[in-house]
Amino acid sequence: MAKQFIVGFDTGIETARMTTWxxxxxxxxxxxxxxxxxxxxxxxAEAVLIDMTSDYEILIVNDAxxxxxxxxxxxxxxxxxxxxxxxxxxxxxxxxxxxxGFGKATKELVFYCDSDLPVDLLELTRAVRIMxxxxxxxxxxxxxxxxxxxxxxxxxxxxxxxxIRFLFPLRVKDINFSFKLFKREMLDKVxxxxxxxxxxxxxxxxxxxxxxxxxxxxxxxxxxxRGTSTLASPDVIIKMIxxxxxxxxxxxxxxxxFRASAF
Numbered sequence: 001m002a003k004q005f006i007v008g009f010d011t012g013i014e015t016a017r018m019t020t021w022x023x024x025x026x027x028x029x030x031x032x033x034x035x036x037x038x039x040x041x042x043x044x045a046e047a048v049l050i051d052m053t054s055d056y057e058i059l060i061v062n063d064a065x066x067x068x069x070x071x072x073x074x075x076x077x078x079x080x081x082x083x084x085x086x087x088x089x090x091x092x093x094x095x096x097x098x099x100x101g102f103g104k105a106t107k108e109l110v111f112y113c114d115s116d117l118p119v120d121l122l123e124l125t126r127a128v129r130i131m132x133x134x135x136x137x138x139x140x141x142x143x144x145x146x147x148x149x150x151x152x153x154x155x156x157x158x159x160x161x162x163x164i165r166f167l168f169p170l171r172v173k174d175i176n177f178s179f180k181l182f183k184r185e186m187l188d189k190v191x192x193x194x195x196x197x198x199x200x201x202x203x204x205x206x207x208x209x210x211x212x213x214x215x216x217x218x219x220x221x222x223x224x225x226r227g228t229s230t231l232a233s234p235d236v237i238i239k240m241i242x243x244x245x246x247x248x249x250x251x252x253x254x255x256x257x258f259r260a261s262a263f
Contacts, residue, residue: 021132023108024055025124026184028101029115030094031060035068041115042076042083048121052128058083060115061101064091093239095199099192105184114178116224123219127181130217137212138182140204142174143221156237167248168205169258173216176200186212197236198243205247209254 027045031038042058049056060073062085070087077083086100102110109131111124119141127139147154157176164175176197190206192199207214248255 021128022053023128025049025053025057025109025111025128026105026107027056027058028098028105028110028112029058029060030063030097030101030112031065031069031073031115032063032091032097033065033067033069034115035065035072037116038069038072039076041113041117044117044121046080046082048124052125055107056082057105057107059101059104060085061097062087063093063097064088093196093236095192095194095196095202095243098199099194102187102192108184109181110184110187111181112178118177118222118224119179119219120222123179124181127179127217130215131181134215135213136215137186138180138204138207138214140172140174140181140214140216141177141179141219142172142216143177144218146174146221148221148223160240163244164201164205167244168201168208169255169262170201170205170208172204172214175204177221179219182207186210194243194247196239196243198240198247201244202247205251209251209258 027049029038029041029045034041038060042060045058049058058080060076060083062070062073064087070085073085077085084104086104088096088100092100098112101112109128111127113119113121123141127141130136131139146157149157157174161173161175164170164172178200180200180203182203186207189210190203190212192202192206194202204214
């Protein structure tokens with residue numbers, strides 16, 4: 001049976017330095033109209049990764065941006081062979097962008113984060129240490145305080161997490177938060193299909209049903225201060241709920257079997 005753990009203490013940088021495991025890492029940035037953020041996101045990722053591993057790649061998935069995002073991303077790739085850019089000719093939403101990025105990842109671990117950097121990327125060092133220490137397959141972060149994103153989005157987030165908890169055998173505190181580190185080999189069994197923002201839940205639910213171990217830990221959250229997020233728009237929310245319902249119907253037998261095996 002799959003296991004979930006929550007790491008509730010703050011290990012800090014001193015603990016992070018104790019890490020002996022130096023795995024290769026793919027960082028995936030889904031990007032739509034992030035001209036104000038993408039260079040900063042890549043620079044921070046490089047600074048952290050250089051201290052963590054000698055083998056990394058930064059994968060930028062340009063989801064048909066209409067601003068200068070593609071131009072900036074291509075320039076970054078020309079300046080560093082570890083940076084790769086993949087362009088969508090039409091907007092495939094978050095699920096499509098992440099499936100492209102995950103499919104192109106070649107390293108031992110895959111890390112996904114939004115390019116507006118909702119979290120200090122030094123937490124990636126801590127996540128790798130937690131993965132090693134707990135022998136986990138996925139490390140998923142949750143926000144200590146999510147109220148900074150505003151009352152309405154906080155309400156949406158709480159309701160969505162409760163709905164997932166009710167419908168699926170998953171106990172994760174902050175499902176859609178964009179900080180997930182996982183072993184790439186999982187993708188051999190966990191085939192992702194979501195097109196929209198349901199992909200975070202799909203990744204965690206399918207991982208749980210396949211017996212992979214999920215560990216959670218808390219991080220400080222930094223709300224977006226550049227660019228505009230589209231993840232809370234009505235169209236995005238409606239699509240996410242539609243995918244949720246369809247997914248629940250599709251795997252209902254697997255859920256019943258999983259719950260039966262838990263007793």
